[in-house]
Amino acid sequence: MSVPTVLVLPFPAQGHVNPMVILSEKLVEQGCNVIFVNTEFNHKRVMSSMVEQQHSLDKSQIKLVSFPDGLGPDDDRNNEKLCDAVLSSMPTSLEKLIEDIHLEGENKISFLVADFFMAWAMDVAAKFGIKGAIFCPCSAAVFAAAYSIPKLLHDGILNSDGLMITTTKAIQISPEMPELDVRVLCWLRAGDTINNVKPIFDLIAHCARSANLTEWWLCDTTYEFEPKVLPYFPKILPIGPLLRSYENTNATPRSLGQFWEEDLSCMNWLDQQPHGSVTYVAFGSFTLFDQNQFNELAHALDLTNKPFLWVVRQDNKMTFPSNFHGHKGKIVSWAPQQKVLNHHVISCFVTHCGWNSTMEGLSNGVPLLCWPYFVDQFYNKILICDKLNVGIDLNSNENGLVSRWEIKKKLDELLADEKIRTRSLKLKEKTRENQGLSLENINKFVKWLKE
CATH class of the missing domain: 3.40.50.2000 (Glycogen Phosphorylase B;)
Structure with a gap:
């Protein structure tokens, strides 16, 4: 041949x-x-x-x-x-x-x-x-x-x-x-x-x-x-x-083909967190929020009073609100996402529902909080929430804003839902098998x- x-x-x-x-x-x-x-x-x-x-x-x-x-x-x-x-x-x-x-x-x-x-x-x-x-x-x-x-x-x-x-x-x-x-x-x-x-x-x-x-x-x-x-x-x-x-000894420390350099320091930070305690927040390479929506997300992460890992890209022009503490979290500009989702401390994934993120989340048995931005992400949200039943979605108010209270409420709901967690882990098992x-x-x- x-x-x-x-x-x-x-x-x-x-x-x-x-x-x-x-x-x-x-x-x-x-x-x-x-x-x-x-x-x-x-x-x-x-x-x-x-x-x-x-x-x-x-x-x-x-x-x-x-x-x-x-x-x-x-x-x-x-x-x-x-x-x-x-x-x-x-x-x-x-x-x-x-x-x-x-x-x-x-x-x-x-x-x-x-x-x-x-x-x-x-x-x-x-x-x-x-x-x-x-x-x-x-x-x-x-x-x-x-x-x-x-x-x-x-x-x-x-x-x-x-x-x-x-x-x-x-x-x-x-x-x-x-x-x-x-x-x-x-x-x-x-x-x-x-x-x-x-x-x-x-x-x-x-x-x-x-x-x-x-x-x-x-x-x-x-x-x-x-x-x-x-x-x-x-x-x-x-x-x-x-x-x-990543088990392969020839695997590169950083993933080939990334447009932004991965911040590997987040892996050491994850190692220091309690099992199943961290909310991972990442919206891919396209999603952009306006300042009001960015503020609501920041305040929501403070309100949860739980550890979080938040990816805020370098091209993000938003400024963190003055009363945002973020003391329980870590913020990076780009993360080795597959490694992150495979970490035992991750409790859930707040995602834009891009197909890569969806596949990585489902393959690692992580429940998903869905916040689609454009193109196929709206269908992916339906697949996650209505067909596979391994996530829930967020609702915006009459001004199109997803409030901090809505984000916190849905995060609490997702983390408390044992049925979603069980289904997520079963899907991971079946996929691996x-x-x-x-x-x-x-x-x-x-x-x-x-x-």
Whole structure:
């Protein structure tokens, strides 16, 4: 069997890069060469967060390369501008990158694994005779909804702007699948205008069509989390939960692919806390609060009078309220989240319900307090609270503010609910027991790659 060289292409956002790095590490373990592509903007962030462990990067056997994203240095990469650039600029950049790699002649690319939200890359790969696979970094249900866009357009349920034509409140992709509230479809965000929705919708619709160019659809999910979705989409190969193996002696002290440097001091702090006492609070790489909401969260953590670990990113412009004590907590700018959630002192996780955070929380048996921000996070909240029953959600008041009293009340409720804790631990057990199936699916994929 030959050694395949796989080009891995994530959508340029932290929540997409993370699982694709872990998938890359698993491909390397199975004897593949991996070339991992970030945009130049994100490549610089990854490299600067890894300065201390350059030697680990050299040993990781994953070659990190980059291409331009078509945006200016000061452009906002957290909005619809990025979606426009993905389709208008990146195909040309990817084509040139592949040509340059082939001209070097060291490792000719034999296969492409592209994020579903970069599935247009299948058209580029086809020009070079390169086969490919789609990787979905979100739930199978959200993937199924996104893949169904051409049908929803054809059936007159959506218009060409991605908005509902009918007054239907929910759509059902299949009789077996739970209904999807139209407000939680990943291109429809509460309060967004058509100008915000359309670039996201156009990108996803394009990628849904390109997904048909490959027979492999890999998804970071598991039968335990989505038992009613996967049987209807047999082409989706569940390979999740994609988690790092820290038992492996070759594992790097910091996680490869982070946009911010992980503050490992929080692990020593956790070691000093009582068992099951710490509330972990983290909202991923996109969520931003205004000052009022930030204040309410800070005061709520004070009110609980319990230890907490709170991730407040460096790009957060908020200031802590003057009467915030925080003496029972630790605040860091970025944390090694999987390690944190696996720590025996964590009692619950206040989360934005991003899919990576959801998978890490569920896999570690941690009850979740759900506070979704945008895109697929609203569906993930429904999965956590209504389908799996391992979390509860927060309610905002008439001004859209989640008050400190609401946060404290729900935290107390979550921590006192023994049924949720029991269900969380059972789900963790079942997931760990059945991880062999996901590994089997990865092995099946790699075997096909090598042949």
